[in-house]
Amino acid sequence: MKPTLSILIGLIFTFSISAKVVRLSEPVTQNAETETFGVALDKSLPKLSMQDLTIESSSHLAKPFQVEARIAKVCQKKGCFFIAQQDQHILRVSFRDYGFFIPTDSSGKTVTLAGELVQKEISPEQAAHFKADLNSESDLVKPGAVYEIVADSVTIPRS
Secondary structure, rough: HHHHHHHHHHHHHEEEEEEEOOOOOOEEEOOOEEEEEEEEEEEEEEEHHHHHHHHHHHHHHHEEEEEEEEEEEEOOOOEEEEEEEEEEEEEEEEEEEHHOOHHHHHHHOOOEEEEEEEEEEEEEEEEEEEHOOOOOOOOOOOOOEEEEEEEEEEEEEEE
């Protein structure tokens, strides 16, 4: 009976650690409804949709914009990237110069972000690394030539 109890305690300890929220950056602005990470959101930037960014990608490269999207998944190790989704349109979002992170419990929230679109080549090793950081078996990040958002600002609702 002792080995069973030890295993049970170990599992409880493991789940309590994995459920911990990681917050490696403090918000630059906040109010009762939202927190903004990175820099203050530039609301004067043109508003695009995820559809615009995924269908007309090449015409939006390296041009600042803002977009609203749902966080489908966030890196569970540091909050150093997330997968943005709007309907079937999906893009990986990283943060300018690895300069800030978002809370690891941000999945499912609809955020507004400001940034620019870039084109990258993702190796199979990088794709596997991102998949592991997302704690996901899904194919949200695939190797090959991809478009991604490099964000300067992410505004996240508190609830």
